[in-house]
Amino acid sequence: MTQQPAPPDRGAVRAAIEGLLRTCVDLEYQADGAATEARKRARGVAEALAAVRLPRGVLDVPALAQQVDDLGSQLDADLRGRLAEARRPYVTEIHTLLALLAPWHGLAALPPMASAAPVGDLHDHFPAGFAQNYIDDLLAAVDRSVTLTVQTAAGVPAQPHHASDQAKIRVSDRLSYNDRAEGVRMLQGSDCHAVERHGPHISREAQLARLLWRKDPAGQQRWQPLAAGGAESDHWCGPAAGGFTSPEAMAKPLQALLRWARDHATGLDELLNRHTKPKTKRVAIHVSAESAGLVAGDAAGYRGTATSNRAMTDDWLDAREYAMVHGAPPVYAVPYDPIVEGPDAGAFLQFKRVGPSSWQLVTCYPVGHRNPNSKRLEDLI
Template sequence: MATDETGGPIRRSLDGLLDALLAYDRASADVLATTRRDAERVAKALSAAGPDGAALADQVMELVAAGVAAAGEELAVATEAFASETGALSDLLAEPPASGASPGPVPAQATTSGEDAGQAEDEAVDDALADEELLERQSSADAERAPTSSTVPDHVREAYGALFDAAIRDDIMAMVVTNDAGHAIQLHGPDVSDEALKARVSWKKDPMGRTDPKNDWRRDPDGSVHSKHGVGHVAGKFTSLEALAKPLRTLLDHCGGTIADLHDYLERNRGLRDAMIFVPAEDANLVPGDTTAYRGEGTQAEETAEQWRMQRRDAMELGGEPVPIVRTDPIARGMDPGVTMIFRKIDRTWVMITCYPEAEPRPSSSRWEERIRDGSDARL
C-alpha cells in the first residue's frame, strides 16, 4: 500500500470522487424521473381530449422514451469516465512505497475525535476497492427470466424431515414445511438459484413468485420494475438442507429436545407478535461454505447500504442500469455471523416463518447466549 504521506491525499481524492459519482448518479436519475413524470402528465391530458389526443399521447411517450434512452446512454459514457478515474486512483493507492521510503507523519487530527470519522471514510474506500474485482450486475430482463417456486418438492420435504428425530419429526414438519405461512426453504433453501438470488437483491423479485400485493413483481416494456417485496441489500441462502436445519436443531437441543420445550421457550421470548431468535454461527455449528449470498456493492456500512438501496429504487423506477452486486458468504465474511429465525403463533400453534443467515444480528433479535450469561433464561 502507499505510505500515509501519499495514501492520505489519494484516499481523500478517491473518496471525493466516489461521492461525486454517487451525487451525479442521483442527480441524473432525478432529472430523468422528472422528465418521465412530466411526459406522463402531458400524455394523460392529451388522451382526455379524444381519439386524436390519444394518438398524440402515444407519440409523446414514444419520443420521451427514446430521449430518455439516449440520455441514459450519454450518462453511461460519463459514468465510465468517473469509473476510469476511480480505477487510476485505486492503482496509485495500491502502489508499494519507493525503496527506503518511510511513513509520513501522523496528522494531528488523527489523535482527536476526528479519527473515527477518518477511519470510517478509509474503511468505506477499502470496502469499495475490495468489491471492485467481484462486481456483478443482472439486467431487469434477466431478472424477469429468473426461476421462481412457491412449493417444496416431496423429496426435499422428506430429506429435511429426516434430519430430525422421529419422535418430533411430524411436529417439525408442521412448524417449518407444511404451514403456508412459512417460507424458510422456499426463500433460503439450497434450491434457490443464483439467478433468483440476484433478482431478489437487485430488483426485489420474490423467489417464490407470489402475486399478492406485498410481493407481486412486474417489469414494464420500458424496463421499469414494480415490486413491494421486502428485501434489504442482501439476499442469502443455505447451501444444503443440513445447514438450514442446524440452527433449529441447536435451539431444540438446548431447549430440552421436545416441541413442548421449544414452544415454552418461544412463549417466554416472544415480542408483540413474533419471536425473533438469533443463533451465532459457532453455536449452530455453521462453517464457511454453509451459506452464500449476494449483497450490494460497498454496503458493509449502513450509510453506504442506504445509498445503494436508493440507487436500486431509482433503477427500478426508471428502468435504469442494474445496481452492482457482489457474491459473499455471511458466515465466512460476517463480523458477528449467525442465523435469524422468526417464529409466529398462528391458530394457537408456533410456525417458523423464515430462517436466514446474517453477517451480524439485528438490534431487534433476541440473542440467545446473552440470556444464558445473564441468567435470565436458565433452561436454555
C-alpha cells in the same frame, strides 16, 4: 420568486458515483494492459537485437537494444500520463457527487480534492475521511462484483411449489428422529417462507435477481418488468440475499433450537412463551454459528456493494430503487458467505404467535451479525 432547484435524488447520485468510478477503473485496466503489452514487445525486440553479432563500427547493437528498451518504458509513462488526463474529469465529477451525498451522512460540506500526482492511485485524489472511505469500499468490490440486467432477471425461473415442498422434506429428514415431526410442522406452516426464499434449491442467480430487482424466487409475489426498463415488485429484500447451500446446512439451526427447547422446556411453544409477554406478536432468535454448527460453505448469497454502514446501505437501497423506477443501469453486488465474513454469524429465526400459547416459524436464514432485536438462543434459559 426564483424557484429553488429540486434536491438531488439520493439513489441517482449513488448510482452515478459507482458508475463513474468503474469507468476510471476500466481506463486504468486498459492502460495497464496496453503498457504491459508495449513493454513486452519492446523487451522482445531488445532481446532479439542483443543476440545480433555485428562489429560496433557497423552497428552499436547494445546501444540500440537499450534504446528500444527505453522506448518501452517511455511508452509506459506516456500511457499512464494519458490515463491521468482521461480520468481527470471523472475524478472531479465523482468528488462533486460525493459532496451532494455527504449531507445524507451527516456532513455539512466535503473538503476540496486532495493534491495528488496525476498518475497516483484513485484513492489519493479524494479528501481523507468520508470521501476516501467511500471510494475504498467501492474499489474493494469492483473486481468481485456482479450485476444482472432486468431482462436477465425476467428470464430467471421461479421455483415451483412442489420444488419447495420437496426441499422442506429433505431439510426435515436431516433433523433427529425426535424433532422431525416438529420440523415438518414448522417449515410447512402457512406463514412460513423460510424454504421458499432461503432454501438450498434456490439458485444463485435467483438470489441475485431477488437482491438487485426484488424478484421473489418463489414467484408468489407480483413482479413485472417495465417496457421502458426497470421493474415493479410487491416483494421486498434488504441489502443482502442468500440462503443455505444444502438441506443439512438448513437443518442445523433448526436442530439446535429444537434441541435447546427440549433440554430447557417441554418444547418450543413453552420456551417462547416463557421468554415473551402475552401481547408479543412476533419474536426473533439468533442461533450462533457455533451453536448451530454452521461452517464455511453452509451459506451463500450476495450483498450490495459498499454497504458497510447504515447510511451507505441506504444509499445502495435508494440506487436500487432508482434503477427499478427509472430503468437506470442496475446496481452491483458481491458474493457473500455470512458465516465466514460476519462478525457474529449464525441464523436468524422469526416466529409469529398464532394462538394464546402457540407459535409458527416465519423465516430462517443465515446472517453475518445478530439483529439487535433478536434474542440469543443461549439466553433462553
